[in-house]
Amino acid sequence: MYYVYMIRCTDMSIYTGITTDPKRRFQEHLTDHKKAAKYTRRHPVLEFVAKWSCENRQQASQLEYRLKKLTKKQKEHIIQDNQYFRYYLDQHIQIELYTRINL
Secondary structure (H helix, E strand, O other): OEEEEEEEEOOOOEEEEEEOOHHHHHHHHHOOOOOOOHHHHHOOEEEEEEEEEEOOHHHHHHHHHHHHHOOHHHHHHHHHOOHHHHHHHOOOOOHHHOEEOOO
């Protein structure tokens, strides 16, 4: 199982990534672990704001790519209301492959 996640940073920016273990990955970002993303080393993290599960790395990578292409405003819409997930991404990916995880 793979997960695509969005993390809110202290400067209110949004970092998007993929992992097989969200809890471990968040700790890496939070503690400035050597495996933490360069972005989250410069922009300390606050919390998960959205998370989706999918079957494999290819699906996760496709969703991550599409989410990173969105504007910050569009990402904020998806975070606030999952209906925007379909609105913004339906034309680009098979959205039925992804399950939003309640935080």
